[in-house]
Amino acid sequence: MARLTIIKQDNPLIRKTSKIVDDFSPRLHELLDNMYETLLHANGMGLAAIQVGVLYRLAIILTEEYGLIEIINPIIKTVKNQRIDSEGCLSCPGISGRVRRPHLVTLEYQDRHGQKQIKTFHGMDAVCCCHEIDHMDGILFIDKLIK
Numbered sequence: 001m002a003r004l005t006i007i008k009q010d011n012p013l014i015r016k017t018s019k020i021v022d023d024f025s026p027r028l029h030e031l032l033d034n035m036y037e038t039l040l041h042a043n044g045m046g047l048a049a050i051q052v053g054v055l056y057r058l059a060i061i062l063t064e065e066y067g068l069i070e071i072i073n074p075i076i077k078t079v080k081n082q083r084i085d086s087e088g089c090l091s092c093p094g095i096s097g098r099v100r101r102p103h104l105v106t107l108e109y110q111d112r113h114g115q116k117q118i119k120t121f122h123g124m125d126a127v128c129c130c131h132e133i134d135h136m137d138g139i140l141f142i143d144k145l146i147k
């Protein structure tokens with residue numbers, strides 16, 4: 001495994017829209033494994049591929065409920081229980097702020113083998129899923145701050 005460089009908010013790449021993943025080969029697995037090493041080293045909760053400069057719709061999340069989850073081509077099916085929490089981002093070091101997000105999210109996504117999965121996430125796991133899916137559309141949490 002190798003540690004990857006996390007791009008910051010001043011890099012224009014972070015605002016791009018990521019593409020659908022259609023290659024579930026060992027190359028994808030290597031990327032996911034390297035992202036995991038990068039996330040652990042950065043002591044973060046979640047990391048989207050775009051944050052390491054790869055414009056594909058995938059992210060990894062360290063959830064409380066399920067442990068490490070890899071969400072590929074996620075689609076949000078249900079959102080409930082909007083709340084306001086404090087958030088940060090590995091691409092926006094030194095910044096935190098309050099954002100309104102759902103505390104219940106059901107996602108349909110693919111795993112690293114291309115198998116379709118459906119899972120419901122609760123609490124900060126749900127917040128983290130929404131934060132990472134925003135990254136896939138070039139959206140940062142600082143765009144949604146509540147003053």
Ligand SMILES: [Zn+2]
Pocket residue numbers: 088089090091131135
């Ligand atoms: Zn982030």
